């Protein structure tokens with residue numbers, strides 16, 4: 358049971374670590390922001406990460422994501438991947454990345470499996486080896502070891518143990534990991550954004566080497582990369598039969614900031630930007646949205662607003678509502694209840710979306 362430092366109410370729906378209730382987050386944005394900044398900075402400092410995005414006036418600028426870091430001498434970018442070492446950027450590059458990978462037999466349980474060429478009947482024969490799900494083939498799941506957000510509910514947070522490891526993978530090693538059973542490559546993480554120059558480079562090399570065969574390129578992301586890189590990501594997915602899975606974590610900007618440490622503005626702009634390409638390849642769907650139903654925070658009101666936004670762009674965009682399990686700094690909250698899931702599902706349908714579903718049903722409390 359956590360208590361809210363603004364209204365002092367105690368509730369099992371208030372995260373102990375965040376110490377803010379949903380009502381206060383919505384009604385007291387300035388106090389929320391101030392306190393949330395402290396919370397994120399304290400936890401991030403424990404990992405050796407900058408408390409907030411560096412803004413050193415004479416620092417080295419990085420424009421790969423919404424954080425637009427200006428990294429001062431000896432300091433690190435918000436993601437922990439780039440350091441200013443005597444005026445030079447050190448860390449990852451287009452040929453050296455911090456990441457790992459594994460093979461996942463298709464169909465996988467990914468956010469898009471119900472509509473993608475690997476998990477459903479969509480896309481055959483142009484983008485899929487089989488008329489049904491691609492049994493016998495594999496997804497190359499690529500797991501970057503850093504992120505541009507700091508979500509208190511992160512379900513993959515263990516990547517943070519590896520962000521500062523010295524070991525880097527040459528781009529050729531990742532390209533070699535694609536074998537004759539690989540039908541798709543999915544970049545998730547962490548988040549692909551801070552290593553997009555490397556991942557896009559790898560994707561081009563893979564497709565060039567394996568010209569003439571099906572190899573889908575898919576992305577799962579918080580969506581806060583630069584617009585320039587977003588367009589390259591979109592092109593790689595569109596032309597290969599892959600998809601982009603955007604996590605739309607919260608509609609209310611203050612709530613998004615409290616939960617993730619970062620604004621949602623770039624993510625929403627980028628999602629809108631991608632929608633313009635939808636007509637050029639309606640099937641398999643190129644853009645998929647998802648939202649984690651965090652108890653006490655991401656309620657039917659949030660989901661309803663997100664769904665209205667998606668609907669305003671195109672009501673055919675698939676939307677996955679994902680069940681939360683207690684993790685990272687929100688491990689004191691319960692799993693998403695069936696009631697919350699039903700309310701969120703109803704709100705998404707009410708907004709007019711044609712393709713909505715609840716994923717991870719086995720996790721519902």
Ligand code: SF4
Pocket residue numbers: 419420421422423424425426433434435436437438439505550551
């Ligand atoms: S990728 Fe984003 S978080 Fe990382 S250094 Fe660049 S601007 Fe900062």
Ligand code: SF4
Pocket residue numbers: 504505506507508510511512513514546547548579617
């Ligand atoms: S964007 Fe995803 S990987 Fe990054 S901190 Fe948030 S939940 Fe974790």
Ligand SMILES: [Zn+2]
Pocket residue numbers: 361362363364365366377378379380381382
């Ligand atoms: Zn409160």
